[in-house]
Each structure stands twice: as C-alpha cells, then as structure tokens.
Amino acid sequence: GAVVSQHPSRVICKSGTSVKIECRSLDFQATTMFWYRQFPKQSLMLMATSNEGSKATYEQGVEKDKFLINHASLTLSTLTVTSAHPEDSSFYICSARGLGGWAAYEQYFGPGTRLTVT
Amino acid sequence: SQQGEEDPQALSIQEGENATMNCSYKTSINNLQWYRQNSGRGLVHLILIRSNEREKHSGRLRVTLDTSKKSSSLLITASRAADTASYFCATEGDKIIFGKGTRLHILP
Secondary structure: OOOEEEEOOEEEEOOOOOEEEEEEEOOOOEEEEEEEEEOOOOOEEEEEEEEOOOOOEEOOOOOOOOEEEEEEEOOEEEEEEOOOOHHHOEEEEEEEEEOOHHHEOOEEEOOOEEEEEO | OOOOEEEOOEEEEEOOOOEEEEEEOOOOOOEEEEEEEOOOOOEEEEEEEEOOOOEEEEOOEEEEEEOOOOEEEEEEOOOOHHHOEEEEEEEEOOOEEEOOOEEEEEEO
16 A cells, blocks of 8 residues: 655754655655645645656745745655744645556545654 | 534434434535544545445445535444544545534443
8 A cells, every 4th residue: 555654753942943755655656745734633635746757836924934845756755944933843744646547636644744843 | 714614513323323413515526435533543434425326335334426516424333432533525626625523422
C-alpha cells in the first residue's frame, strides 16, 4: 500500500527561526501534494496544493511568503515555516496523490509533524 | 476552507451501542471519505464512498451517501472503547476538504 512519510515527526524551535518539514511518497510517484494544518481540537485545514515543478497554490488566508512550499521531485515536497512564532505551533499533515497505476488519483496521508514554537 | 459540517460535534454513548455521525457538504464531489483520528495522532482512513454509490459497508462501519441532499452518514455498530476518537468526513473534488469532525467518546 501507499506510504507517505514526514520528517521530522516532532520539532521544537525558537521564535523567529525557520523550520523545514519534509513529505515523501515512499512507494509511488506523486504529482500533487497537499499540506494541511490542524490546531488542537480542530479539523484539518488545507493550506496549499503543490504540483511537481510548479508553484504551489495557497488557500485563502495562508501567507505564501511565510509558508514556503517546494515540490522539487515526484516523491518529495517540503514546507518551510519561516520566522516561526508561537501561533504557528500546530500539527502539519501532508498528503500525496499518485501519478498513475494503483496509486492514481487517491490521496494518501502522512503521519503528521507536530511543531512547537517557543 | 472547509466543505463539510459534521453533526453532532460531540457524542458520548455506552459501549455496545451504535454511533451515528452525519456530514453535510456544499459542492459537487467525486467521492467522500471518512477518517478517524486518535488524540494527537495521524489520520486513519476508514472508508471511501464514490459519488455514484449510495451505501458501503466495512466491518462494523456503514456509510451512506445522498448526493441529492449533499449528505453522508457514518454508522459504527456495537461500539467499543477503542472507537473513542475524532471522526472526520472529507470530500474530494480536485482536493480533499475536511469537515469539522465529531468527537466520539465511548463510555465503559
């Protein structure tokens, strides 16, 4: 079955620093990856959609200069939280949509990364 | 942005009872999925129902979909303590959008 990994699983950083989160599709190629954010006791909110080799599409209200997304290959997308502040502390979850074959058109979710900004 | 609205927002039932959660959505969809999430953990995919399907079963789970009413329901039969979790519906068009979720608590 499809496996999507995220690294790191947990990260604590100081306010003002930048943090990079990686999302990898391990056994399939993904043209499209999605980034979600989840605050405690709330649902997942879609932040952005990234397509391999092109710019990400951000949802309304998400600052693209603060949340930098790079989808440089068919198996890797990264989310960089720049100049992080305590209000950015959240659970970040990625998902990947398969290019074709058995993984085509389905979205598979990573296990999430818990970011704590102190 | 959020597509779905679940109700109830929270549900507490006795172990062994059935739990029903409902989801309504706004736009046309390709499919609708239900996920479970234990506190502080990742998502567990439960079941996917396509827009041309009306009902689907998986073990103790039963999902219905009414595209004319833009609504779906998830029924968990013979609930267990391990079913305590948050349940989300998610609609898929060109992207997956999650509802607000139902927090289910199974009382021993």
